[in-house]
Amino acid sequence: MQRSATMGNGARVSLDRLEKRFGERAVLRGLDLDIEPGELVTIVGQSGSGKSTLLRILCGLEAPSSGSARVDGGPVRVVFQEPRLLPWRSVLQNVLIGLTAAQEARARQVLDQVGLGDRLHEYPGVLSGGQRQRVALARALVHEPRVMLFDEPFGALDALTRVSAQGLFESLWSQHGFTALLVTHDVEEAVLLGDRVLVFEDGRIIDSLRVDLPRPRRRGTPELGRLTSALLATIFGGSDGPESSGPSSGPSSGSSSGRATKATRKGTAHGLLTPLARLADRPVLLPRTMTPHGDET
8 A cells, every 4th residue: 555645744743751640640751752744653552551641642631741742733633442423413413513514515525435425314323333433533534634643443343343444544544644643452453554663661662663564464474473473572571570560661762672681581581482583673572372463452
């Protein structure tokens, strides 16, 4: 899949020593990050690592405790795991929320793009879960956002619907050119869709992996499985024991050399991990028994 000429429609996203605290609890710890216009970045990590909090700051639902999160040009729109549709309004009326009647043509066009052009006057109660999520996606796209944030948008879908939704998401991203940040607990999904995958732990970015695979990507290929397994090893490699009881010592820019070395020591001791060739300029560890699916995270 080739990126369209509209990729310039995306906006740059920059984090500078971003921190967020709720009382005494630090949720984000000194994040530094630059995301290029039109880049598709996926974010993985165990629950409570700060992923969704970052999205809430970027869309203005939360304010940083210190540092900054900047989007160089808007608007920014969010798609959540729950579609959050108004059940008493039709599909078209849900998409038109906040718009004028003069913008109805645009709403109809976007609904065509997500495959619901023939369901305009139906109500959310008669739609499937995947169709309701498409309405939520159209409701965000109709505003022509330069940045779109996705907080586990496919998490509530069944397996087959999820595959279809992933394909639609990638197609719309390529067509519209927005910058995208997608939070997911599915590590394979992160590799399948992302230009870059960020791994969060304890409010820090402990790894950043560039995915230089041609699009569209196919499930089950050795390259996809290798990258997925490498990320799983980073996420789980040092998650128990005294050596990993404190915060990650790696820098927030995403370097994981310390993390990978820690995983090597603990994994080798338990016979679970074996060193592999270097991948993306960092040591990579392949779990011998772990499947390339990350839903259990």
